[in-house]
Amino acid sequence: xxxxxxxxxxxxxxxxxxxxxxxxxxxxxxxxxxxxxxxxxxxxxxxxxxxxxxxxxxxxxxxxxxxxxxxxxxxxxxxxxxxxxxxxxxxxxxxxxxxxxxxxxxxxxxxxxxxxxxxxxxxxxxxxxxxxxxxxxxxxxxxxxxxxxxxxxxxxxxxxxxxxxxxxxxxxxxxxxxxxxxxxxxxxxxxxxxxxxxxxxxxxxxxxxxxxxxxxxxxxxxxxxxxxxxxxxxxxxxxxxxx
Ligand code: BJW
Ligand code: ZN
Numbered sequence: 001x002x003x004x005x006x007x008x009x010x011x012x013x014x015x016x017x018x019x020x021x022x023x024x025x026x027x028x029x030x031x032x033x034x035x036x037x038x039x040x041x042x043x044x045x046x047x048x049x050x051x052x053x054x055x056x057x058x059x060x061x062x063x064x065x066x067x068x069x070x071x072x073x074x075x076x077x078x079x080x081x082x083x084x085x086x087x088x089x090x091x092x093x094x095x096x097x098x099x100x101x102x103x104x105x106x107x108x109x110x111x112x113x114x115x116x117x118x119x120x121x122x123x124x125x126x127x128x129x130x131x132x133x134x135x136x137x138x139x140x141x142x143x144x145x146x147x148x149x150x151x152x153x154x155x156x157x158x159x160x161x162x163x164x165x166x167x168x169x170x171x172x173x174x175x176x177x178x179x180x181x182x183x184x185x186x187x188x189x190x191x192x193x194x195x196x197x198x199x200x201x202x203x204x205x206x207x208x209x210x211x212x213x214x215x216x217x218x219x220x221x222x223x224x225x226x227x228x229x230x231x232x233x234x235x236x237x238x239x240x241x242x243x
Contacts, residue, residue, distance in 0.1 A: 002235065002236070002239050003223055005206065005222070005223075006180075006206065006208065006223055006239075007239055009179060009180050009206055010180075010236075010239055010240050012090055012091055012092055013092055013093075014091065014093075014179040014180055015091075015093040015094075015174075015177060015178040015179045015180075016087065016091045016093065016094045016095070016178060016179065016180045016181075016182070017094075017095045017096075017097065017174050017175050017178040017180070017181045017182070017196075017200060017205075018084060018087070018094075018095070018096050018097065018181075018182040018184060019097045019098070019099070019175075019181070019182070019183050019184070019186060019193065019196055019197060020084075020096070020097070020098045020099065020100060020105070020184045020185055020186065021098075021099045021100065021183075021184070021185045021186025021187065021188075021193075022099070022100060022185060022186070023184065023185020023186060023187075023211060023212065023229055024078075024080050024081065024100070024104075024184050024185035024229045024233075025075075025078075025081075025100055025102055025104050025185075026185065026228075026229075027078040027079075027080070027228060027229065027230040028075045028076060028077060028078045028081075028104060029071070029075045030071065030072060030075055030102055030104070032185075033045045033187075034187045034189070043064060045159070046159060048060075048061060048064055049156070049158045049159055050158045050159045050160060051158055051160065051161065053158075054126075054153055054158075058142075058143050058151055059142050059143070061153075062142055062143035062153075063142065065120060065154045065156075068120060069120055069121070072102045072103070072104075072120060075102075075104070076104075076107070077104045077105070077107050077108035078229075078230045079230045079231075079233065079234045080184065080185075080228075080229035080230045080232075080233040080234070081104050081105055081107075081108035081110070082108050082109075082234075083233040083234045083236065083237035084096055084105065084108070084110055084233065084237075085108050085109040085110050086237045086240070086241075087236070087237060087240065088110055088111060088112070090240050093178075095112070095114065095170075095171075095174040095178075096110055096112065096113050096114065097113075097114040097116060097171045097174075097175075097193075097196065098113055098114070098115055098116065099116050099117050099186060099190065099193050100115075100117070101115070101117055101118055101119050101120040101154075101156045102120060103119055103120070103121060114167050114170055114171050115164075115167060116157070116163050116164070116167050116168060116171060116193050117156055117157040117163070117193075118154070118155045118156035118157050118164070119155060119156070120154055120156060121133070122154070122155035123144075123152040123153060123154055123155055124152065124153060124155045125146035125148060125150040125151070125152055125153075126150050126151050126152070126153050127146065127148050127149065127150025127151075128146060128148045128150055130146055130147075130148070131155060132146070132152060163192065168192060171193075171196055172196065172199060175196040175197070175199045175200040175203070175205075176199050176200065176202075176203040177203060178200055178203070178205045179204075179205055179206065180205060180206045180208065181196075181197055181200035181201070181205040181206070181207050181208065182208045182209075182210065182236075183197045183207070183208070183209045183210070183211075183217055183221070184209075184210045184211075184229050184233065185210065185211060185229045186211070186215070187215050187216070188215045188216045188217040189215075189216060194216070194217075197209075197217055197220070197221075198220065201220055206222050206223075207220060207221045207222050207223075208221060208222065208223045208224075208225070209221040209223070209224045209225065210225045210227070210229050210232045210233060211224075211225075211226065211229075212226065212227065212228060213226070214226070
């Protein structure tokens with residue numbers, strides 16, 4: 001049930017920012033990193049999603065990503081992703097920021113997505129930085145090599161690495177200037193993404209969280225929906241149509 005305060009804010013001229021995390025794709029069948037049914041139980045991202053881990057065991061890290069790529073290529077966006085497409089169409093000033101690398105927002109039809117942690121479909125050479133799509137190289141070797149001889153790695157952001165400057169700068173800017181900030185399906189423990197809702201709140205935004213469990217952010221939020229993103233987000237989209 002949406003509060004009256006939130007309902008009254010759901011006007012087309014309100015500036016809206018949505019930050020999504022792994023939880024929004026959970027109902028599509030993409031495992032999350034942490035939380036109750038946090039998936040990669042065998043692999044802690046803090047151990048595998050680092051450049052050092054890649055250098056010490058490139059094969060293992062590459063194969064983890066290959067496994068996930070295959071899984072992601074077989075799943076579909078869920079009602080939460082689709083509801084955000086409706087919200088993008090409704091609000092005149094709408095920004096979708098995602099920590100996910102699965103491309104499911106784009107697959108659902110979201111036109112503009114700020115990807116903070118890269119995209120699992122792309123690769124880049126660790127030596128010359130060249131970006132390559134999956135089909136542009138032969139994978140006889142694991143990991144495959146670039147024409148310059150350097151190893152290819154997924155074009156995602158690992159711990160200790162800088163986020164793409166344009167993406168994080170835009171994310172900070174729109175978060176500091178918004179009227180409503182939705183944090184959906186993120187444990188809000190990985191920085192700098194976890195700082196965005198705080199910046200929004202400091203800027204006067206109404207902070208809404210959607211998650212199956214309480215997080216680090218819950219105490220700061222104006223409204224917490226404890227439930228599945230695929231069930232709650234459509235209720236927000238429905239309220240917009242009724243506003
Ligand atoms: C549902 C649901 C359903 C389930 N419906 N909900 C400040 C303080 C402390 C540390 C740092 C700091 N600044 C930087 C750091 C270090 C570090 C960091 O944050 N560490 C913390 C863990 C302590 N950050 C970095 O290193 C970042 N870089 C950086 O800061 O650069 C500057 C710098 C460089 C060098 C030196 C110093 C500074 C980079 C972070 C990169 C994160 N990369 C990963 C991997 C990406 C590639 C890949 O996919 O393999 O990104 S890690 C992983 O975590 C992935 C995610 O995007 C990210 C966030 O996870 P997310 O999305 O929140 O998922 P979960 O699983 O944690 O949560 C899921 C949630 O969904 C749960 O809450 C569930 O309850 C919920 N849920 N089902 C709704 N159906
Ligand atoms: Zn190269």
